Amino acid sequence: MGKNKPIFVCRECGYESNKWLGKCPSCGAWNSFVEYTERGNKGKREEFKFDASAPPTPLNRIDFKNVKRFKTGIGEFDRVLGGGIVPGAVILIGGEPGIGKSTILIQVANKLARKGINVLYSTSEESLQQVSLRANRTDSVSENILLSSEYSVNKIIQYAEKFKPGILIVDSIQTIYDEETDAQQGSVNSIKACTSKLIRFAKATNIPVFVVGHVTKGGIVAGPKILEHMVDAVIYLEGDSNHGYRVLRNAKNRYGSTDEIGLFEMHESGLIEVNDPSEIFLTKGGESISGTVLTATIEGSRPMLVEIQAIAAETKYGVPQRSVNGPDYKRVSTLIAVLEKRLHLFLGNQDIFLNVVGGLKIKDPGIDLAVLVAIYSSYSNKAIGKNMVFIGEVGLGGELRSIEGMKRRVEEAVRFGIKNIVIPRYIKEKIDDGRVNIIKCNNVNNVMEYLRNV
Ligand SMILES: Nc1ncnc2c1ncn2[C@@H]1O[C@H](COP(=O)(O)OP(=O)(O)OP(=O)(O)O)[C@@H](O)[C@H]1O
Ligand SMILES: [Mg+2]
Known part of the structure; x- marks a missing residue:
């Protein structure tokens, strides 16, 4: 398909078609096609300093023993990830507005920070003060957490290269953009472009990246379904507005089982683990x-x-x-x-x-x-x-x-x-x-x- 020629992409599953369709032939979703234009990328694409590619290597020579998962120390969170965070993994956290995505991530950041792991928390949704307010309320303030309110994925990656954090958090994928593709923030183009840059960054540096993705019932922004194919793990934070508990569920995990759930209760001081669910x-x-x-x-x-x-x-x-x-x-x-x-x-x-x-x-x-x-x-x-x-x-x-x-x-x-x-x-x-x-x-x-x- 030539450049600048519009194609239509199903925002639920990523199916591509050269004309608009009412129903997706792949996943059956209705009214899910959005226009997607391959605009080219101003010839700047390979600006990153890192190189994610390597020549073909015999499988038995690849050193896997040094790959160590690291635990966050929040048992319910680690359980859902299959025992901890795998270096270089890109993990999408989805959930409805206000469910507690930012809360769980600042708490994870805090736990890691207290172990001496630096965290770069990039928020493009809230002001630094708003994040700080939440961090104070949930007792998650640490000098090892660096906050940034950057919108450009390229700048976020530059900061991450500079500060070399142990983990990068991007809150959220819908509110950042890639100035090299001209795509509108939150559109399918933009989400795909930003995510693939973050994935390349994670694989090249072995820094795990958490990405927040919104799930909207009306599907106004491009649904995270497209992201699901790209990232290593997808976890959803679910709950019911009438109940204080939240369930962390794994929808996809390249490095572990997807059966486990994590249970939390929402309190003023943040999400508290529920260790005895029957209770x-x-x-x-x-x-x-x-x-x-x-x-x-x-x-x-x-x-x-x-x-x-x-x-x-x-x-x-x-x-x-x-x-x-x-x-x-x-x-x-x-x-x-x-x-x-x-x-x-x-x-x-x-x-x-x-x-x-x-x-x-x-x-x-x-x-x-x-x-x-x-x-x-x-x-x-x-x-x-x-x-x-x-x-x-x-x-x-x-x-x-x-x-x-x-x-x-x-x-x-x-x-x-x-x-x-x-x-x-x-x-x-x-x-x-x-x-x-x-x-x-x-x-x-x-x-x-x-x-x-x-
Ligand atoms: N003072 C408080 N006491 C108790 N719970 C609170 C308090 N402040 C916020 N909350 C809870 O935190 C939730 C918001 O959490 P958070 O901002 O982490 O959600 P989010 O999923 O990141 O939302 P968004 O989609 O807007 O980014 C509220 O819906 C509420 O349940
Ligand atoms: Mg949030």
Whole structure:
């Protein structure tokens, strides 16, 4: 494609087309094409002093032993990165406005600074005073953190070459630009150009770079999806404006698993790690009420107890409502169908509301049984005791299936003093049932039989 000829790029996945398309044939996103013009780069491109390329080298001669991850000391953050920061890695931190991206990064900067690692924090979004205010509030002030409010990616790289920090933070990619490409700040061109320069810088110097990227619901600025392909790791900070906790989730990691999550709570003093997730997701004390059921889920390597709450109430007007917050909506619809077909409950005239306490989003099929029992419990107005936990995937035939990490889930329940645990009959692991009453069931009918008799 010749220079100056416009092409259209999907801002979700980076698919290129020579005409505008309403729907992306690659990722299916609607209205995601933006115009992208290859303008050339004023012939200045190779101005960097560093050289990222090297002649081909036999693989066995490449020294990998000296590559050492370094830990930030914020356990939940390191966990998500797969054990620490890999030198030369470019890590994108995405998240909705105001979720706490800058907060977590200033806290990471502070932890590293206190270990004697210099940090260059480049903010193009806020004034130096605003960053300083946050740093003071979160007790993250250190002379080892250098703040800059530079907009040009080339200047940022020049500063980084000059000060040789242990880590570079760019907050955010949408608000910096590359004057060598003429691209409009925040546009696809600009984001691509700035990111590739930062990547080349990171690879050549082995300095890890954290890049903040905004996720906007309306997708006004180029979405970080394009960035995701370019960088080494992508972590998202998620949360719910009604709850103080934040989840750090790994969407891509070239150097580690993407299963782990990090849990934090937002306080005035910043993001505080949550080391015992079950503690925050369980309601303490109180009487057992119908529709509330406990289960044990696994996020990454960590089991946690969560509370599922359901209300099934007769529909007053027209079509029954279904509102699901936490589990997957389609999964819940399937479980409602299983309740109707296998247990002969008539839910067609019931509004059903389902929540995971704390608003945690859970994809784990191991919570199926608890969701099903919660709806049943509310529908039949039968309270399930708080000393009971339900674990297992439910099949369309109503059969219970084993899921990953059964043993660890059971152990987590035991740790919280749960006395009765309902699980599928056939499980791979051997579970020690000396301390607790394990109820093994083949299908949902067995579970209901057990509930009728307790
Ligand atoms: N005094 C305070 N007490 C408690 N929480 C606060 C306080 N000040 C800020 N916060 C929290 O910090 C959040 C803002 O954090 P931060 O600026 O790090 O977010 P961000 O993701 O970087 O936002 P942006 O997208 O605007 O850059 C607020 O939404 C709020 O939850
Ligand atoms: Mg910010």
